[in-house]
Amino acid sequence: MAWNEPGNQGKDPWGNRGGKDQGPPDLDEVFRKFTSRFGGGGNGGGSGNLSKMGVALVLVGAVIVWGLSGLYKVEEAERGVVLQFGQYHDLVGPGLKWKPTFVQTVYPINIQRVNRLNASGVMLTQDENVVTVQMEVQYRIEDPRKYLFSVTNPDQSLSEALDSALRYVVGHTTMDNILTVGREQVRSDTWAELDGIIEPYDMGIRVVDVAFKEARPPEEVKPAFDDAIAAQEDEERYVQEATAYTRQVEPQARGRAERMLREASAYKERVVLEAEGEVARFTSLLPQYEAAPEVTRERLYLETMEQVYSSTSKVMVDNKEGGSMFYLPLDKIIQGQSQNTQMAPAQQQSAPNRSVRTDTTNDRAGRSTTRQGRN
Structure with missing residues (x-):
């Protein structure tokens, strides 16, 4: 049975009996009862003092919490x-x-941490080729106030500026330079262009470095570009090898040329000196020849034959009286002596080899003249 049905004598939810008054309770009365209970239920003066003390404690605790939270x-x-x-x-x-x-x-x-941002995308080069480029910028915050209040989102602004600078530089560079030898130039140009873009914004950021991470052609034409890059690398290698060979051969050629020039100069000096010596010798012999022509002629002949036979191991003897010519096989004799010398090394060390040259000439009177010399 509901509380408000006829015949119900119980209490309603609002504290009324008999169901005569069905309105909500008085809030002032409820608050007054709550305050009296909080004060301890004593007389009116004591409950008021306790209430003020509790409020003061709450305020002091709030102030302490507020101070510590700062x-x-x-x-x-x-x-x-x-x-x-x-x-x-x-x-x-x-x-x-x-x-x-x-x-x-x-x-x-x-302000000390080095932050990093990446920019990448498919871009069009100066020679109307498509290339995928990825670049990273490293930056440090120098002015915190400008970093927070100069622009709405400084990191996003820097990323967009990097993308704009990279697309500008790639658009003014050929694809071969981007993929091969021009990577460093692209990196430095992108850095300079990025500094020029962010300078008017005054974001309190300083770019520390710009790194060229990757550059590759589209996947559809990648094998052809790989072959082209390999050919360029081979060309550079051949050029370097040729340069190294040139640096190796050129000094040798210069040395040989210098040696040949010095040998020619020495030969020239030697020939000139020998000619001058012959002239001096002839000049000194001329008075002797004029004084005794026959004797001088014979002496010159003998000296000449001695010079000629000093370089040969055979001696030819011209016997005008017998009408026959014979020679002494000194080469065989010397060979036999060398074999004997190898069999007796002690004798070889104690006594040096001596060879006797016998020259027999005939003077105009038909007399035989024998000369002995030591080689």
Whole structure:
């Protein structure tokens, strides 16, 4: 049976009996009862003092919590940007700090960390080829205030500036340079173009480095470009090998040329000196020849024959009286002596080999003259 049906004598939810008054309770009465119970149920003066003491304790606890909530720490590599009621107020250094909660807000910014952003995409080159390029920029925050308030999103702005600079540089470079020898030039040009783009925005960012990570042709034509790159690498290798060979051969050729020039100069000097010596010798012999022609002629003949026979191992003897010519096989004799010398090395060391040359000539009177010499 419901509480408001006829015949129900129980209590209704609002504290009425008999169901006569069905309205909601008085809120002032409920609050008054709650306050009296909180005060301990004594007389009116005592409950008022206790209520004031409780409120004071609550306020003191709230102040303590509020004060402790304002403590914060700024790391060594960070700088804190302080906002007061949403506006820039101050820039604090590292250490333990305090701020009034709900009045100031602190944003710590790391100024020593090197941040990285990547930019990549399919781009059109100057020679109307398509290439996929990926580049990374490394930057550091120098001015935290400008980094937070100069632009809405500095990281996104930097990424878009890098993409714009990269597309501009790739659009003014041929594909061969991008894929092979021009990568460093593309990197430096992109860095310079990026600095020029972000400078007017004054974002408090300094670009530390720009790295060229990857450049490749589209997958459909990649095998052909791989062959072209391999051919260019072979060309560079051949050029380097030829240069190394040139550097190796050229000094040798210069040395041989210098040696030949010096030998020719020495030969020239030797021939000139020998000619001058012959002239001097002839000049000195001329008075002797004029004084005794026959004797001088005979002496010159003998000296000439001695010079000729000194380089041969055979001696020819012209016997005008007998009418026959014979020779002594000194080469065989010397060979036999050398074999005997090898069999007796001690004798070879004690006595040097001596060979006797016998020259027999006939003077005009038909007399035989024998000369002995030592080789």
